[in-house]
Amino acid sequence: MDTNKRPDSMARITTKELADQFIDEQVALVRSQVGDKKVLLALSGGVDSSVVAALLIKAIGKQLVCVHVNHGLMRKGESEQVIKIFKDGLDANLVYVDATERFLGKVKGVSDPEQKRKIIGGEFIRVFEEEARKFDDIDFLAQGTIYPDIIESDGVKAHHNVGGLPEDLQFELVEPVKLLYKDEVRVVGKALGLPENMVDRQPFPGPGLGVRCLGEITRERLEALRESDAILREEFDNAGLTKSVWQFFTVVPDFRSTGVRDGKRVFDLPVIIRAVNTVDAMTATVPEIEWSVLKKITDRILAEVPGVCRVLYDLSPKGPATIEWE
């Protein structure tokens, strides 16, 4: 039997009852696969790895070793949320690696978008590998592979890419949600008690804020990006837009423009607001956001984020524009 093929008879998981049944089955399967051995998981805080973590904690508790690598390109509060939910809430065996300095050092001076992506992805594998080598008693590697990964890219998660681990670090894979579609993973996550804002999270690129801090990543612009993004998210939430708009974030370009502050001319940063609606991310439209909401966000960014003198709203649909700027 091809274990990577979803059986035609498999019911779509749409309710808590079906999710509970799936969870019970997987808990039993994982226990029989793993026995008393340890399992390693790269826990990014994204939907898929978070659901796998919660499922495995239920199945094998502290035999699961979660490694959360903070590459310094996370959104505001994201790593803290991972620690709060998994370490404090679920008592997970969680290794937190703050590799901010290391990643920012690696991308220093690099402005080409593809080069940035490659460096961040490659460094992620190296940091994860170094952590994996610290344990000599781990036989299994858990992955948040989901069914579209199998159908679209041979079972390799484009942004996790643990397929890139060296030969001598070969683990047996544990992939409990590999036959599920994204909406089913979310239903299972909710049934496992994960918070809605984690389970319904928007897509977030593997290289994180690195692809939204255009050109060379500098600390000043990265901070402006993180702070403006947090304000945008807070105000979209206040306006009840979090569930109705598919994806939204800010972008900080690598050029400056003139402004006036305290009667003096300054040469400061622009912040671009990007918000899109889409079904499959292949095409996207731009929602008509209430002027008062845009104005509130603009006022807050200009008042609260140092070094920003302009805020723009990107009106471009996909295509010809892509959703991300890089």
Ligand code: XMP
């Ligand atoms: P684009 O910019 O191509 O984005 O219209 C389509 C969707 O994919 C997300 N995206 C990424 N996701 N790694 C990811 O995991 C990446 O490198 C990446 N780049 C874009 C993007 O946020 C949007 O939802």
